[in-house]
Amino acid sequence: MPSYHNSYLTRIAFGIFFLIIVFYAYFEARGLLFGPTISVDPLPSVVQAPYILVQGQTTHIDSLMVDGQPIPITESGAFQDPYILAPGANRIVFDAKDPYGNSTEKIVEIVYQVPATSSLPAFMASSTPDTSGASSTTPTSTSPLGQ
Numbered sequence: 317m318p319s320y321h322n323s324y325l326t327r328i329a330f331g332i333f334f335l336i337i338v339f340y341a342y343f344e345a346r347g348l349l350f351g352p353t354i355s356v357d358p359l360p361s362v363v364q365a366p367y368i369l370v371q372g373q374t375t376h377i378d379s380l381m382v383d384g385q386p387i388p389i390t391e392s393g394a395f396q397d398p399y400i401l402a403p404g405a406n407r408i409v410f411d412a413k414d415p416y417g418n419s420t421e422k423i424v425e426i427v428y429q430v431p432a433t434s435s436l437p438a439f440m441a442s443s444t445p446d447t448s449g450a451s452s453t454t455p456t457s458t459s460p461l462g463q
Contacts, residue, residue, distance in 0.1 A: 351418035352377040354410050362427045363401065370408065370424070371396040377412040384411075401428035 342349075356372040374380055374393040381387070382397055389395045399408060410422040 346376070348416050348418075350376065351416075352412040352414040352420045354380070354412050354420060354422040356410065356422060356424055359424060359426060361425070362429055364429055364431055366401050366428060368399050368401060368426065369396055370399050372410075374412055376414050378415045379413050381411045383409055401426060403428055403430045 353375045354372060354377075355374070356370060359368065359370065370382070372395055374389060374395060377389065377393065379386060380389050380395060382399075387395055387397045404427065406426045406428060408424045408426065410424070411419060412421075413419045
């Protein structure tokens with residue numbers, strides 16, 4: 317009988333080979349095992365600007381939707397999406413799907429507080445009357461066709 321059949325080194329080599337195969341199978345199957353993930357960069361919970369830029373990172377996804385609208389993602393899984401806020405509470409829903417049919421959802425809630433002066437028209441924003449004495453009137457003509 318050849319000496320390599322019962323060798324201690326042969327058993328170690330086969331053990332390492334099978335461990336490599338198991339780890340490779342785990343590495344390739346982790347998308348199926350864990351499904352898609354969404355990570356959104358921290359955002360303030362209360363803002364005073366009507367626009368925000370939502371950024372984040374995804375893994376193991378095929379498509380990403382924000383409030384039902386698809387947004388592009390880079391090859392590394394990064395995304396950014398400008399978002400217009402409505403006054404009051406806003407709920408941004410991220411929905412990611414992977415190639416295996418798994419999906420995950422992430423919800424971000426932001427409150428948009430409208431500044432007090434921006435809700436008034438420009439001519440009503442000033443609380444002091446114009447006392448300079450200058451009036452800005454535009455001449456008007458009462459005759460037809462400016463004659």
